[in-house]
Amino acid sequence: MSDNTTVRSIAIIGGTGNLGAGLAMRWARAGYDITVGSRTSEKAESAAAELNARAGIDGIRGLENAAAAEAADLVVLTVPYAHQQDTLAVIKGGLDGKILIDVTVPLMPPKVRTAQVPPSGSAVKAAQEMLGDGVRVVSAFQNVAADHLEDLDHAIDCDVLVCGNDPDAREVVVGLAEAAGMRAWHAGRIENSIVAEALTSALIFMNARYKIAGAGIRITGEPQAGGD
Numbered sequence: 001m002s003d004n005t006t007v008r009s010i011a012i013i014g015g016t017g018n019l020g021a022g023l024a025m026r027w028a029r030a031g032y033d034i035t036v037g038s039r040t041s042e043k044a045e046s047a048a049a050e051l052n053a054r055a056g057i058d059g060i061r062g063l064e065n066a067a068a069a070e071a072a073d074l075v076v077l078t079v080p081y082a083h084q085q086d087t088l089a090v091i092k093g094g095l096d097g098k099i100l101i102d103v104t105v106p107l108m109p110p111k112v113r114t115a116q117v118p119p120s121g122s123a124v125k126a127a128q129e130m131l132g133d134g135v136r137v138v139s140a141f142q143n144v145a146a147d148h149l150e151d152l153d154h155a156i157d158c159d160v161l162v163c164g165n166d167p168d169a170r171e172v173v174v175g176l177a178e179a180a181g182m183r184a185w186h187a188g189r190i191e192n193s194i195v196a197e198a199l200t201s202a203l204i205f206m207n208a209r210y211k212i213a214g215a216g217i218r219i220t221g222e223p224q225a226g227g228d
């Protein structure tokens with residue numbers, strides 16, 4: 001898998017929740033085959049039916065997490081930080097050779113307005129270390145508010161920083177972010193994921209300080225041809 005054209009099916013692990021729901025609906029509308037994963041097949045099927053109804057489509061299906069990961073070309077992890085590693089252990093068998101997009105922000109409630117740096121240096125870097133080189137882990141979407149993603153008529157006013165060790169995998173994710181209505185940027189190796197992860201706590205602080213309904217970020221400057 002080295003470009004966007006080879007990804008047809010996407011599994012969203014924890015897609016029954018806030019962030020996964022918006023991504024599921026937006027990518028399904030863009031023509032991808034979407035499977036919502038859950039710890040139980042009943043909850044997955046019920047969430048898929050609800051998302052199909054909300055998006056006015058019928059292509060989203062639901063499966064238990066391990067089966068969802070196994071069946072898809074590309075897998076997206078959208079569960080709370082406290083359950084990231086446990087959930088990776090459940091789906092690991094279905095990830096070999098695939099791209100895993102990890103949206104995890106290492107929030108440690110109740111101090112969600114204060115950035116936390118995990119012992120590994122980044123939550124998504126820890127995922128890459130746990131899964132090994134056979135899975136290309138890409139970090140993305142940490143700074144996008146779930147409410148905005150779920151509102152399908154909302155033009156997303158937030159850029160996406162895409163970090164990972166494999167440039168081809170990053171390019172796939174840049175394309176998927178664009179397919180879901182966002183501008184996305186290659187932002188370096190997986191170590192750089194901590195920048196996006198930590199920024200989320202600052203955005204949550206600003207939401208409260210300035211009464212913003214989902215603050216986002218924009219990268220300034222005009223890209224020129226010939227970059228590396």
Ligand SMILES: NC(=O)c1ccc[n+]([C@@H]2O[C@H](COP(=O)([O-])OP(=O)(O)OC[C@H]3O[C@@H](n4cnc5c(N)ncnc54)[C@H](OP(=O)(O)O)[C@@H]3O)[C@@H](O)[C@H]2O)c1
Pocket residue numbers: 014015016017018019020037038039040043044077078079080081083086087103104105106107141142143144145146147
């Ligand atoms: N919400 C946002 O605006 C936002 C923005 C950027 C990034 N993020 C990141 O995206 C991730 C998901 O956030 P969210 O707000 O979508 O989370 P969420 O709605 O609270 O949870 C997502 C899903 O995680 C699963 N889950 C809950 N407890 C679990 C457990 N004990 N073990 C395994 N799975 C469990 C649940 O799925 P089942 O019960 O169906 O298994 C749930 O529907 C987080 O890492 C968050 O930091 C969120």
